[in-house]
Amino acid sequence: MPKLIDPACAPQDHLTRQRVALVQPGAIERAAGIFRAMGDGPRLRLLTLLGQGEACVTEIATAEGEDLSTISQRLRVLRNEGLVSRRRNGKHILYGLADQHVADLVFNALAHASEGRADLSRFSSLVTHKE
Amino acid sequence: MPKLIDPACAPQDHLTRQRVALVQPGAIERAAGIFRAMGDGPRLRLLTLLGQGEACVTEIATAEGEDLSTISQRLRVLRNEGLVSRRRNGKHILYGLADQHVADLVFNALAHASEGRADLSRFSSLVTHKE
DNA sequence: GGAACACTTGAGCAACTGTTCAAGTGTTAT
DNA sequence: ATAACACTTGAACAGTTGCTCAAGTGTTCC
Numbered sequence: 001m002p003k004l005i006d007p008a009c010a011p012q013d014h015l016t017r018q019r020v021a022l023v024q025p026g027a028i029e030r031a032a033g034i035f036r037a038m039g040d041g042p043r044l045r046l047l048t049l050l051g052q053g054e055a056c057v058t059e060i061a062t063a064e065g066e067d068l069s070t071i072s073q074r075l076r077v078l079r080n081e082g083l084v085s086r087r088r089n090g091k092h093i094l095y096g097l098a099d100q101h102v103a104d105l106v107f108n109a110l111a112h113a114s115e116g117r118a119d120l121s122r123f124s125s126l127v128t129h130k131e
Numbered sequence: 132m133p134k135l136i137d138p139a140c141a142p143q144d145h146l147t148r149q150r151v152a153l154v155q156p157g158a159i160e161r162a163a164g165i166f167r168a169m170g171d172g173p174r175l176r177l178l179t180l181l182g183q184g185e186a187c188v189t190e191i192a193t194a195e196g197e198d199l200s201t202i203s204q205r206l207r208v209l210r211n212e213g214l215v216s217r218r219r220n221g222k223h224i225l226y227g228l229a230d231q232h233v234a235d236l237v238f239n240a241l242a243h244a245s246e247g248r249a250d251l252s253r254f255s256s257l258v259t260h261k262e
Numbered sequence: 263g264g265a266a267c268a269c270t271t272g273a274g275c276a277a278c279t280g281t282t283c284a285a286g287t288g289t290t291a292t
Numbered sequence: 293a294t295a296a297c298a299c300t301t302g303a304a305c306a307g308t309t310g311c312t313c314a315a316g317t318g319t320t321c322c
Contacts (some may be wrong), residue, residue: 004195008277014189014190014194018289019180019181019183019186019194020150020253021309022179022182022183022241022250022253022254023179023241023245024245025242027245028172028175028176028179028198028244028245029172030244030245031175031237031240031241031243031244032169032170032171032172032174032175034168034169034240034243034266035166035169035170035175035206035217035240036166036167036170036171038163038166038170039164039165039166039167039168039169039170040163040167040279040280041159041160041164042280043163044159044166045159048153048154048155048159048241049150051153052150052151052153053148054149055140055145055148056140056143056298056299057298057299057300058146058297058298058299059140059148062145063145063150066281066296067281068298068299068300069220069281069282069283069284069299069301070149070280070281070282071299072298072299073280073281073282073300073301074280074301075300076269076301077280082250088288088289089140089298090290090295090298091166091288091290091298091299092140092289092298092299093298093299093300101239101243104239105139105236105239106233106241108161108167108232108235108236108239109166109236110154110159110162111155111157112162112165112232112236113154113158113159113161113165114154114155114158114161117163122151122153122307123153131226150281171309171310173310185266185268186283188269188270189266189268189269197311198311198312199268199269200269200270200271200311200312200313201272201310201311201312202269203271204270204271204310204311204312205310206270208309209270212289219318219319220322221268221320222266222267222268222269222318222319223267223268223269223319224269224270241309249305251270254294
């Protein structure tokens with residue numbers, strides 16, 4: 001009965017190989033929500049843009065070639081998941097990445113997806129410059 | 132005109148604060164695809180389960196209290212994004228996390244979402260035991 | 263060979279998501 | 293106070309996604 005070498009899986013094995021609930025259910029739902037918000041091309045593009053520093057909505061909109069409303073809606077989704085920061089500066093509202101953790105998630109996924117072919121040296125170095 | 136201290140954002144500023152395309156467009160789409168696959172509670176649960184070691188579909192189904200077809204469909208989505216490994220063992224097919232990178236992504240998100248209240252010591256230590 | 267087991271797959275339908283449009287809020291300039 | 297600017301928001305519609313069911317594939321056992 002070489003269970004460790006051969007992880008076979010008869011019904012009686014299932015009973016012995018009990019799995020543990022590693023995290024509280026709420027944590028999984030929150031994490032899924034974060035991934036869901038990031039799991040959209042245009043929204044992830046936005047995050048990579050903000051990874052290079054703060055920007056106001058108009059600036060983002062012109063950079064992406066989209067209208068204000070669309071960008072604002074995308075930012076709302078990201079904001080609902082706590083992924084971006086937001087502060088007013090006169091007439092403008094500046095958005096940025098919420099914290100280093102978000103920067104890391106985006107950075108890691110991009111590094112993985114581009115398999116080392118990207119130059120990410122400019123990315124997320126401004127996140128801590130919140131002052 | 133204190134631009135560095137005050138990142139204001141008049142139209143003429145937008146032109147000077149040019150952003151760079153850090154990654155090729157394809158990489159962003161691939162990364163978004165990965166996040167999209169992870170951005171579903173039940174599917175993320177599956178990944179955390181596989182983070183504790185390989186399991187066959189039947190075992191997963193009984194553990195989650197769902198039917199085979201539903202689990203198989205979820206695994207298909209994860210497989211299409213290259214997040215899980217798959218190998219046959221007799222009648223059974225064993226699934227696991229594809230690589231350490233996937234384990235890291237899930238681990239980081241859970242750690243973030245549970246704010247240090249989870250015991251993740253059992254997680255993903257088996258990923259490299261592919262032999 | 264045939265039967266049983268362990269999945270996989272395509273189709274169908276309900277539920278969700280993203281974009282656009284039109285109307286609204288808050289701030290600055292006059 | 294009025295106008296202009298910089299967004300935000302709710303509703304509506306199209307496109308996408310996830311689950312269930314029924315039929316299919318591949319493997320083992322007899």
